[in-house]
Amino acid sequence: MSVEAKLKDITVSTFQKKKQNNEKITMLTAYDCSTAKYFDEAGVDSILVGDSLGMVVLGYDSTTSVTMNEMKIFTSAVCRGAKRCLVVADMPFMSYHASVDEAVKNAGELIRCGASAVKLEGATSHILDVVQRCVESGIPVVGHLGFTPQYLNVLGGYKIQGKTAEKTRFILEQALRLQDAGAFCVVLEMVPEESAKLITDKLTIPTIGIGAGRYTDGQVLVADDILGKYSEFKPKFARRYANIGEIMYNAASSYINDVTSLSFPGEEELFQLSDEAKRDLMENLK
Numbered sequence: 001m002s003v004e005a006k007l008k009d010i011t012v013s014t015f016q017k018k019k020q021n022n023e024k025i026t027m028l029t030a031y032d033c034s035t036a037k038y039f040d041e042a043g044v045d046s047i048l049v050g051d052s053l054g055m056v057v058l059g060y061d062s063t064t065s066v067t068m069n070e071m072k073i074f075t076s077a078v079c080r081g082a083k084r085c086l087v088v089a090d091m092p093f094m095s096y097h098a099s100v101d102e103a104v105k106n107a108g109e110l111i112r113c114g115a116s117a118v119k120l121e122g123a124t125s126h127i128l129d130v131v132q133r134c135v136e137s138g139i140p141v142v143g144h145l146g147f148t149p150q151y152l153n154v155l156g157g158y159k160i161q162g163k164t165a166e167k168t169r170f171i172l173e174q175a176l177r178l179q180d181a182g183a184f185c186v187v188l189e190m191v192p193e194e195s196a197k198l199i200t201d202k203l204t205i206p207t208i209g210i211g212a213g214r215y216t217d218g219q220v221l222v223a224d225d226i227l228g229k230y231s232e233f234k235p236k237f238a239r240r241y242a243n244i245g246e247i248m249y250n251a252a253s254s255y256i257n258d259v260t261s262l263s264f265p266g267e268e269e270l271f272q273l274s275d276e277a278k279r280d281l282m283e284n285l286k
């Protein structure tokens with residue numbers, strides 16, 4: 001029996017080629033199988049199983065409550081729907097901080113769920129060690145710099161990062177270190193456009209922006225923001241392409257109306273006995 005490793009159409013080398021050819025990389029988050037299937041079939045390059053799922057799916061206040069078990073469930077669901085694009089799974093808060101060994105083990109579990117790469121935030125010397133060990137173990141890594149939601153309590157809120165030359169230089173240095181450690185791309189979140197452009201131009205690996213302007217090598221947005229499903233707030237950098245929230249509300253209202261007014265179920269939505277079975281029922285169950 002011949003066993004061939006099944007590679008996705010989009011791999012880490014596709015990302016690199018797109019940067020070299022000046023073609024934009026497209027990434028969207030997804031958290032379930034059917035959404036992943038739609039996005040994959042639409043042709044997105046990559047799906048991120050972001051820990052934003054903690055807020056948009058599970059209703060937590062921030063991403064820091066998300067656990068490894070939750071990430072594993074949602075990553076497996078997405079991977080069952082996404083056949084061709086590259087699936088990246090977020091490593092949740094505290095799943096890569098205690099030790100390098102534990103981080104590599106947790107990253108491996110997300111790969112076992114079907115992800116092709118993992119993403120982690122920051123670029124401290126510990127994080128760089130984690131990136132290096134993951135890559136040495138065969139796990140591709142995406143970095144995440146600028147606004148890093150898992151550091152929300154340290155950053156003191158949802159604030160734009162890299163607003164001065166000095167702060168931009170700091171992010172650039174972090175990005176270069178991640179590149180040297182083996183990361184194959186870096187997400188830049190909520191960074192001024194000029195800073196993101198400078199960082200993008202200095203890196204050989206691609207940058208994927210979210211609220212980082214027009215010049216990053218690719219863009220990522222949260223599914224619920226583009227679909228109009230997350231009603232808590234709409235970030236300035238997100239563009240809404242649909243209003244699924246309103247469609248869901250209207251569908252539920254119509255259903256409630258149909259049930260209470262006895263118009264659901266109708267003739268075409270029920271099962272009926274044959275005439276013979278009906279007669280039999282009447283005679284025997286009187």
Ligand code: KIV
Nearest residue numbers: 029050051052210220
């Ligand atoms: O968790 C997430 O959705 C993310 C994106 C904001 C990049 O990390």
